[in-house]
Amino acid sequence: MEMRVLGRTGVKVSPLCLGAMMFGAWGNPDHDESVRIIRRALDGGINFIDTADVYSAGESEEIVGKALAGIDRDSVVLATKAHASMGEDANMSGNSRRWLLRECDNSLRRLGTDYIDLYQIHRPDPSADVDETLSALTDLIRAGKIRYAGSSTFPAAQIVEAQWVAERRGRERFVCEQPPYSIMVRGIEADVLPACQQYGMGVIPWSPLAGGWLSGRYRKGVDVPASTRARMLPQRFDLSLPGNQAKLEAAEQLAVLAEKSGLSLIQLALAFVIQHPAITSAIIGPRTMDHLEGQLEAADVTLDPAVLDRIDEIVPPGTNLNRPDGGYQPPALTTPSLRRRPG
Numbered sequence: 001m002e003m004r005v006l007g008r009t010g011v012k013v014s015p016l017c018l019g020a021m022m023f024g025a026w027g028n029p030d031h032d033e034s035v036r037i038i039r040r041a042l043d044g045g046i047n048f049i050d051t052a053d054v055y056s057a058g059e060s061e062e063i064v065g066k067a068l069a070g071i072d073r074d075s076v077v078l079a080t081k082a083h084a085s086m087g088e089d090a091n092m093s094g095n096s097r098r099w100l101l102r103e104c105d106n107s108l109r110r111l112g113t114d115y116i117d118l119y120q121i122h123r124p125d126p127s128a129d130v131d132e133t134l135s136a137l138t139d140l141i142r143a144g145k146i147r148y149a150g151s152s153t154f155p156a157a158q159i160v161e162a163q164w165v166a167e168r169r170g171r172e173r174f175v176c177e178q179p180p181y182s183i184m185v186r187g188i189e190a191d192v193l194p195a196c197q198q199y200g201m202g203v204i205p206w207s208p209l210a211g212g213w214l215s216g217r218y219r220k221g222v223d224v225p226a227s228t229r230a231r232m233l234p235q236r237f238d239l240s241l242p243g244n245q246a247k248l249e250a251a252e253q254l255a256v257l258a259e260k261s262g263l264s265l266i267q268l269a270l271a272f273v274i275q276h277p278a279i280t281s282a283i284i285g286p287r288t289m290d291h292l293e294g295q296l297e298a299a300d301v302t303l304d305p306a307v308l309d310r311i312d313e314i315v316p317p318g319t320n321l322n323r324p325d326g327g328y329q330p331p332a333l334t335t336p337s338l339r340r341r342p343g
Contacts, residue, residue, distance in 0.1 A: 024056030243322025
């Protein structure tokens with residue numbers, strides 16, 4: 001695969017990044033098979049792996065660690081994330097210095113490595129000053145435990161705030177952002193992607209297949225397939241919701257477009273994401289070897305302008321067909337008391 005530079009770091013990564021969320025109890029519980037999938041991805045030209053502490057409660061990180069054992073560690077750009085709850089203790093989550101310093105060590109242990117290339121903050125934390133977070137990440141970089149820091153699913157305003165704080169306080173800055181992005185979830189085109197381009201940040205989007213909606217399995221007249229993801233996130237799959245009905249209609253039209261273009265819907269969807277000039281690498285999340293093989297082929301696909309124009313007609317630029325698919329919802333939207341003066 002042709003390598004791309006991650007933001008302004010000088011680090012070269014493949015246009016497809018292997019996401020490890022489906023390795024472990026959340027997806028494929030067979031560790032040996034998961035290890036084989038990871039190693040096949042590396043053999044197939046991928047040099048970038050992304051996981052998180054919360055995926056299957058640390059099991060995903062452990063599986064990635066097993067897969068990398070005996071492999072030249074420096075040949076892999078390894079990314080993980082912290083923020084989500086990892087236990088019942090109230091302080092075992094969030095973006096505080098106290099938690100990040102502790103959880104980074106936990107991730108290093110689970111991954112079986114002495115450094116993490118990219119350590120990302122999985123979501124914003126309204127209770128933690130971003131300077132608190134950047135200060136902790138700066139110390140982790142200076143201690144040699146991580147090489148770079150990034151954010152995930154941050155709104156554009158908070159991406160900009162973090163850049164300003166880093167400059168003014170002398171902190172290490174976020175070098176990349178990991179947002180949701182697919183043909184069906186295009187909201188970040190309005191502000192997140194331009195902000196990342198302005199600050200020279202890499203972008204490594206998650207869910208480029210829209211949680212499976214662009215896998216080819218969702219078609220009109222076909223029963224909605226059961227999945228662990230659908231059980232965990234019913235708001236993204238419940239067809240009684242208008243947004244999900246809109247996704248089904250779009251999936252049908254996009255499948256027809258893919259067929260006319262001589263592509264699978266998976267190839268169309270992944271090629272669309274990695275063809276955007278702001279995107280560095282799209283995170284694929286295979287659960288099986290067949291899933292991986294079907295996605296690897298997309299790295300060499302280029303969509304012509306007519307196909308891109310038709311995609312824009314089906315899902316207009318900047319549109320999220322179903323709002324919950326956009327990831328993080330700020331407290332200003334989820335907490336009524338923040339929108340109402342006390343009576």
